[in-house]
Amino acid sequence: MTKIEKIVLSYSGGLDTSIILKWLQETYGCEVVTFTADLGQGEELEPARAKAEMAGVKDIRIVDLREEFVSDFVFPMLRANALYEGQYLLGSSIARPLIAQRLVDIAREVGADAIAHGATGKGNDQIRFELAVNALDPSIKVIAPWRQWNIRSRMQLLEYAEKHHIPVPSDKRGEAPFSIDANLLHTSTEGKILENPAEVAPDHVYQRTVDPVDAPDAPEIITIGFERGDPVSVNGKAMTPAALLTELNGLGGRHGVGRLDLVENRFIGMKSRGIYETPGGTILLSAHRGIESITLDRVAAHLKDEIMPRYAELIYNGFWFAPEREMLQALIDHSQAFVSGEVTLRLYKGSASVISRASPFSLYSADLVTFEESTIAFDHHDAEGFIRLNGLRLRSWAARNGR
Numbered sequence: 001m002t003k004i005e006k007i008v009l010s011y012s013g014g015l016d017t018s019i020i021l022k023w024l025q026e027t028y029g030c031e032v033v034t035f036t037a038d039l040g041q042g043e044e045l046e047p048a049r050a051k052a053e054m055a056g057v058k059d060i061r062i063v064d065l066r067e068e069f070v071s072d073f074v075f076p077m078l079r080a081n082a083l084y085e086g087q088y089l090l091g092s093s094i095a096r097p098l099i100a101q102r103l104v105d106i107a108r109e110v111g112a113d114a115i116a117h118g119a120t121g122k123g124n125d126q127i128r129f130e131l132a133v134n135a136l137d138p139s140i141k142v143i144a145p146w147r148q149w150n151i152r153s154r155m156q157l158l159e160y161a162e163k164h165h166i167p168v169p170s171d172k173r174g175e176a177p178f179s180i181d182a183n184l185l186h187t188s189t190e191g192k193i194l195e196n197p198a199e200v201a202p203d204h205v206y207q208r209t210v211d212p213v214d215a216p217d218a219p220e221i222i223t224i225g226f227e228r229g230d231p232v233s234v235n236g237k238a239m240t241p242a243a244l245l246t247e248l249n250g251l252g253g254r255h256g257v258g259r260l261d262l263v264e265n266r267f268i269g270m271k272s273r274g275i276y277e278t279p280g281g282t283i284l285l286s287a288h289r290g291i292e293s294i295t296l297d298r299v300a301a302h303l304k305d306e307i308m309p310r311y312a313e314l315i316y317n318g319f320w321f322a323p324e325r326e327m328l329q330a331l332i333d334h335s336q337a338f339v340s341g342e343v344t345l346r347l348y349k350g351s352a353s354v355i356s357r358a359s360p361f362s363l364y365s366a367d368l369v370t371f372e373e374s375t376i377a378f379d380h381h382d383a384e385g386f387i388r389l390n391g392l393r394l395r396s397w398a399a400r401n402g403r
């Protein structure tokens, strides 16, 4: 085994990473620095400090990354209207590059030669962490205990905890819990009964949205302001990125917006079924498409839509820090120069529908499109020629086919 001097561990304070912490200290006999990121997962983070202290960690880092997460990762992704496989808003995928970036920063600062994470060998997250480290600092080694140790079952994991006096909360003693990942953008839930895609997900899986059936009978009207492609206000009130997303999560959650039950294709090769709740993100996607509908040129908008699946896939696959993502991002960002204005939506029993939009930079011309008399010169005969020329090849084709 290679000699490791110092490790920075991505530490949640949960049972799995507490066991990993102990295992690293034992296996490598070196100092472990813990890093816990507040990404808006809605969990108390101070218990993580207490647990790390108890495990003898001297350098404990707990950092609030909520604003950075939303402004530098979530919003750039929303500018692209990114959806993986047509539906997934990439809530877990987009958080990994930020965590990896911070792990690398801390490793450099404290002179650590390795970082460690608690992602398993079957998932996407390990790929995202490690590709990011590859792109940011290839000299840093990555330790993935789930791929290295010989703990193979939940039972063995609990035995290890018992043996090393790691407290196991009573609700963690029984069968394995759901695998949950939460941050300001979403909550994802996988595992257990959800592993059978033919089973309907039980209601208790949902954590931050009500069942649309139980949502208020009265719709709620909200207005979102955009500047250069990014949301900046809700109902006329300017907000920071994290505050804005938090506000929309509350509104969307109450109206049952943003639930998704999905079978997706993991990069590593298997299909998996998960439940996603992305209330604020779902509202923002509708709203952003709403403001783009009046501010983007048709061909520019269609080009964006063409590259979107590619862009979403590379975020899903962990290539955030790759040159192709930066190239596509530059194109997307360039398109947003005039994507400013206001969009009004109606939240109602699981839906977030755009009901009006306005922009000082609108390309929409009522005068041009109107059925009534117009002041703009539009010669209807031009349309005749337009269709005749576009139909030229179709007439040849039909004649050849003997129609």
Ligand code: ARG
Residues within 6 Å of the ligand: 090, 091, 092, 093, 124, 125, 179, 180, 181, 188, 190, 272, 274
């Ligand atoms: N399947 C989703 C993705 O790959 C969610 C992963 C959630 N991660 C977790 N550790 N539970 O993006």
